[in-house]
Amino acid sequence: MKIGIVCYPTYGGSGIVATELGMDLAESGHQVHFFSTSLPARLDNKLPNIYFHRVFVETYPLFQYQPYDLALSTILGEVAEKYKLDLVHVHYAIPHAYAAYFTKMMLREKGINLPVITTLHGTDITLVGKHPVYKSAVEFSINQSDIVTSVSESLKQDTLDIFNIKNEICVVPNFIDNQQYLPEQDSCCRSNFASTGERIILHVSNLRKVKRIEDVIGTFNLIQKEIPARLIICGEGPEWEMAEQLIEELGIGDKVKSLGMVNDLHAVLHASDLFLLPSEQESFGLAALEAMAASVPVVSSNAGGLPEVNIDGVTGYTCPIGDIEMMAEKSLEILRDDKTLNEFKYRAKQQAIAFDKKNILPQYVEIYKEAIAKS
Ligand code: GMT
Numbered sequence: 001m002k003i004g005i006v007c008y009p010t011y012g013g014s015g016i017v018a019t020e021l022g023m024d025l026a027e028s029g030h031q032v033h034f035f036s037t038s039l040p041a042r043l044d045n046k047l048p049n050i051y052f053h054r055v056f057v058e059t060y061p062l063f064q065y066q067p068y069d070l071a072l073s074t075i076l077g078e079v080a081e082k083y084k085l086d087l088v089h090v091h092y093a094i095p096h097a098y099a100a101y102f103t104k105m106m107l108r109e110k111g112i113n114l115p116v117i118t119t120l121h122g123t124d125i126t127l128v129g130k131h132p133v134y135k136s137a138v139e140f141s142i143n144q145s146d147i148v149t150s151v152s153e154s155l156k157q158d159t160l161d162i163f164n165i166k167n168e169i170c171v172v173p174n175f176i177d178n179q180q181y182l183p184e185q186d187s188c189c190r191s192n193f194a195s196t197g198e199r200i201i202l203h204v205s206n207l208r209k210v211k212r213i214e215d216v217i218g219t220f221n222l223i224q225k226e227i228p229a230r231l232i233i234c235g236e237g238p239e240w241e242m243a244e245q246l247i248e249e250l251g252i253g254d255k256v257k258s259l260g261m262v263n264d265l266h267a268v269l270h271a272s273d274l275f276l277l278p279s280e281q282e283s284f285g286l287a288a289l290e291a292m293a294a295s296v297p298v299v300s301s302n303a304g305g306l307p308e309v310n311i312d313g314v315t316g317y318t319c320p321i322g323d324i325e326m327m328a329e330k331s332l333e334i335l336r337d338d339k340t341l342n343e344f345k346y347r348a349k350q351q352a353i354a355f356d357k358k359n360i361l362p363q364y365v366e367i368y369k370e371a372i373a374k375s
Contacts, residue, residue, distance in 0.1 A: 001087070002083055002085065003033065004088035006077070007040060009039060013122075013287070014091045014121035015041060016221075017049060017091065017174050017175075017286065020177065022034055023047060025074075026048065026355060026366075029049065031051070032049055034101075037057065046334055053146075054246040057071045067171075071162070073100075073103045076103040077107055079104045081110070086115070086372055087146075087371055088116055090116065090118050093118055093120055094139075095137075100145075101116065109289060111375055115146040115371040116144070118141070118160055118244060119149045119172070120169075121151055121155075121316050122155060125158055125159050127210065133160060136161070139164060145167065147367050147371045149170045151172070151283055152305030152308050156169045158283075161342070172367070175360035176293045178352055181290075181294050182357060190262065193257065194230045197246075198228040200274075201273065202232050202234070202268065202269070202291065203232065203235075205279075206235055206289075207238065207240050207243070208235070209238070211280075212278045212280055214242070215324050216278060217278055218246075218288070219328045219331065223251060229255065231255060231258060232256075233259070234259045234260070234265065235262075236260055250305060270294045273335060274298075274299070274331055274334060275292075275296045275298070276299055276327070277298060278322075279306070284306075285304075288306065293352035295349040297347070298315060300318055301320070303321055304317055311351065324328075
């Protein structure tokens with residue numbers, strides 16, 4: 001097949017999922033065309049069968065906000081026509097589903113059919129999409145997609161609750177390539193972060209409000225009062241200043257290390273004993289699955305789709321949003337002795353294996369075939 005993939009290029013999970021999916025499709029012989037405003041963080045466009053089309057958004061002083069969706073619709077149409085794309089798969093509804101719908105309409109004028117598959121990722125529904133300034137256009141573009149998928153049951157339910165959806169929503173969970181998480185490749189860096197006998201706690205995110213960084217720090221503060229421990233924070237975002245201030249107020253600066261944006265997380269993940277993800281909202285929690293792939297148990301909130309990924313009492317624990325006492329208590333339960341920790345590590349890895357790409361990606365291929373057949 002000739003497949004178009006539209007995604008955001010930044011470090012968000014939706015871009016990562018789109019990139020991994022596209023690269024795998026290309027590896028299995030499909031021709032894959034990526035559309036994004038810059039090269040997606042993990043995309044290797046030197047691989048065979050991969051094409052990258054930059055969406056240029058022309059700046060013009062009349063516009064306070066530049067029309068990204070128009071630019072995307074235009075390039076999508078041009079490339080779809082030139083390369084005879086069989087379909088386009090957009091990741092994150094806003095404004096990608098909307099732009100793809102207009103491309104479809106433009107191509108229809110020329111007698112060309114372009115099936116559109118939209119994957120909902122989370123905040124395109126639960127945060128941004130439901131806002132009254134966007135809601136009706138988001139609802140329209142979801143209903144106009146040929147096939148709609150969502151990354152968790154929870155997100156599917158949220159979508160049905162928030163919008164008037166006429167389409168079926170098919171749940172295709174996010175996935176992981178366990179081959180990329182082989183511990184022997186990364187055994188070096190534990191001693192870079194902690195002394196013998198100290199536990200390493202990790203948090204990775206884009207440090208936005210929804211991630212509740214204050215709860216990461218609050219939970220760690222309670223943990224380090226009970227056992228020797230270090231906290232590593234990876235990622236950059238608007239909440240970092242607040243986090244730094246809180247770390248200073250609590251007097252735990254010598255135990256917390258921020259690594260900023262890390263391109264290759266594997267070594268840090270393999271060095272860690274526990275992953276904290278106390279988010280306010282999380283449709284899936286790809287970061288938690290990446291931790292599990294490196295055999296790291298997770299203590300998370302019970303928001304959104306997290307309980308579908310992090311199984312309470314099995315791969316870690318899920319706690320009510322904001323309950324840092326419980327998160328600390330559950331973390332200590334996992335971390336106190338090596339035997340318990342190793343049992344959680346084992347089960348976390350088993351869960352990552354269940355979400356391996358080889359179990360999930362064929363579902364997308366089937367969906368593509370269905371979209372082509374029905375349109
Ligand atoms: O809004 C974000 O946090 C970024 C967004 C994205 O575009 O990556 O993340 C969402 O999609 C991920 C991939 O499907 C999910 O793993 C995240 O849980 C989801 N984030 C939220 O729902 C907050």
